[in-house]
Amino acid sequence: MNAVDPSLEAAPIADWRSYPISADLAGLSASSDSLDITWSDARVSPFHHQWLRDNCACSQCVYSVTREQLLEVVDVAAELSPQRTRIDEQGHLLIDWQDGHRSRFHPGWLRAHAYDEASRAERRAQRAQPRLWGAELAEQLPQFDYQTLLEDDSALLQWLLAVRDLGLTQVVAVPTTSGALQQLARRISFIRESNFGVLFDVQSKADADSNAYTAFNLPLHTDLPTRELQPGLQFLHCLVNDALGGESIFVDGFAIAAALHQEAPELFHVLCTTPVEFRNKSRTSDYRCLAPIIALDAQGLVSEVRMANFLRGPFDAPAERMPALYRAYRRFIAITREPRFRVQRRLQAGQLWCFDNRRTLHARSEFDPTSGARHFQGCYVDRDELLSRIHVLQR
Known part of the structure; x- marks a missing residue:
């Protein structure tokens, strides 16, 4: 197993919750302004480049103590795009950006925040719903x-x-x-x-x-x-x-x-x-x-x-x-x-x-x-x- 790049050792999740992996990253496909991820269950989720860069959880972008964001997306180029993308041996998405920055995304976190319609509908269905009642x-x-x-x-x-x-x-x-x-x-x-x-x-x-x-x-x-x-x-x-x-x-x-x-x-x-x-x-x-x-x-x-x-x-x-x-x-x-x-x-x-x-x-x-x-x-x-x-x- 290859050693993990020191710049990517920070926790890849920017909050206090855990994100179980319900599907693995199976494939990547690039377009002009987004990266399409194909999951092991055949779902396809587009992630725009700006969204991915905005949500990088490395130590330069998120303070590890508070897990609050340091990066303001206006400070990176609006047309920034990946120079290289790949899936590592742990199943994470790795991105090398054109400006030299590197990002690493946990598959459970990505799936939990995917914004294709199927994923958004899945989240809506999982939200707590009030149970209406009457005299009973x-x-x-x-x-x-x-x-x-x-x-x-x-x-x-x-x-x-x-x-x-x-x-x-x-x-x-x-x-x-x-x-x-x-x-x-x-x-x-x-x-x-x-x-x-x-x-x-x-x-x-x-x-x-x-x-x-x-x-x-x-x-x-x-x-x-x-x-x-x-x-x-x-x-x-x-x-x-x-x-x-x-x-x-x-x-x-x-x-x-x-x-x-x-x-x-x-x-x-x-x-x-x-x-x-x-x-x-x-x-x-x-x-x-x-x-x-x-x-x-x-x-x-x-x-x-x-x-x-x-x-x-x-x-x-x-x-x-x-x-x-x-x-x-x-x-x-x-x-x-x-x-x-x-x-x-x-x-x-x-x-x-x-x-x-x-x-x-x-x-x-x-x-x-x-x-x-x-x-x-x-x-x-x-x-x-x-x-x-x-x-x-x-x-």
Whole structure:
């Protein structure tokens, strides 16, 4: 076996993940601006020269400590092309560039990032998909043990995957002491602080700065729709719940959006394209955000629902669109009231909800504060932190 050129000894992968080899490099074919790779399963993937040079992972192009890129592609010639290409004995792609630079690509990494249509479709199919639910989830609600989640990373991963895919989970056997929630939330990442604090106490009080701190019926909503970025995860931990009433109600906002899209696509479009202002006002703060009720991601899929009628400002839309906006808004709320979509359950002391606040709408029925104590604690963790923790646990 020939010795590896010292200039190519750096890790050929520029991030922290591993890339299994699902197909070997079988052949190379050059064109004027790209290199076509034929794989051992007969798939053909074109890689443009600029793309290959831009993604070189050698120590000159990527800092090995942080695995972040040093190269800016504008610093190499736009018409740069390979002088020589070959497959080495380890199955890597080697490229000698016209300017003297040398690149080495791992076949697993190349396949994972190939952008021929078959490879892109393969990646789309492998992406996690939300599992839509309705009232049936009340009998299938995933439950996880608090202490196990603190001690076992594999159990932690299963819980986080359930939060990601379902958007609603319950944790049981939680100590009924103030702050126990904080220990669990930090198993994911740091807690997002808001004007309500790091941990907020949900109790009825006379000087309430939110309807959540009253005994009123609280209709279905997402928390903090008044922020540019709504909190991703919300935790609600029950310390005591002796009052009459106060049941928790949940609906899957993604399932509501899907139902609206199927039933009245024109109304779905209105809620995706018409910004609505939400406002959260108190004596010491004034938060406002203008955004659509249903947000779509880069692939056109529903990524967020933003709703809290008690925090909504007056609609501001062109006069000719106002009737359609009201039809869409009314229909969305009406669907959330259909029993087929609603999960209703009373949270007991020592239990907590963890749900995706940008997907799952939650509500609370009215309760009688004179009939017994009711004390929940809550906090927020951003969705990005959930996904990051999942990725690290998986790798």
